Amino acid sequence: MDSSFPLESPSMSRRQFLNFLTGSAVAVTVGSALYVYGQVFVPPQEVSDTGGTLAKDKNGTPIPASQILAEPPGTRALVAGIAGEPTYLTVTDNQVLDSVGIVNDCTHLGCTFPWNPFDKQFQCPCHGSRFAADGTVERGPANRPLKLVHVNVQGDAIWLYPWTENDPRTGKTPWWV
Numbered sequence: 001m002d003s004s005f006p007l008e009s010p011s012m013s014r015r016q017f018l019n020f021l022t023g024s025a026v027a028v029t030v031g032s033a034l035y036v037y038g039q040v041f042v043p044p045q046e047v048s049d050t051g052g053t054l055a056k057d058k059n060g061t062p063i064p065a066s067q068i069l070a071e072p073p074g075t076r077a078l079v080a081g082i083a084g085e086p087t088y089l090t091v092t093d094n095q096v097l098d099s100v101g102i103v104n105d106c107t108h109l110g111c112t113f114p115w116n117p118f119d120k121q122f123q124c125p126c127h128g129s130r131f132a133a134d135g136t137v138e139r140g141p142a143n144r145p146l147k148l149v150h151v152n153v154q155g156d157a158i159w160l161y162p163w164t165e166n167d168p169r170t171g172k173t174p175w176w177v
């Protein structure tokens, strides 16, 4: 990882960054299909007139959709999302990006976590919480589903939008709204 990367990023605390490193190390260990190991975070974030944020890499460069879609179905690509939050994007079986993104921020105490492609779960290394592919809790101590964002591909640009309507997993107002 680039040692010159600033820890004092304005959109990410030192704790969040260290959590991210922890999660990424585990991702490699389990052979996760993380698309961009370590390629996260660098603001500033640019927000469009419609409230969209471009998905970016660690250098703050927008990531083309075609770059992620060159990966096989089932790939979880980790990008810098809204306000710099690490966010998983999924390559679907139809070789498009899923319209739902999963924020990489454990709802227990905020650790980041890898995708385990063998168990098909997000598995938090801190206290063992496990989440289904849609972010639903499968094992605690976390007791809330993972935060969602909307993913909208326009041309080759990947735009992320806040999720403010009902959570499709619970049918209720999301906990983060």
Ligand code: FES
Binding pocket: 106, 107, 108, 109, 110, 111, 124, 125, 126, 127, 128, 129, 140, 141, 142
């Ligand atoms: Fe993820 Fe505790 S922070 S299980």
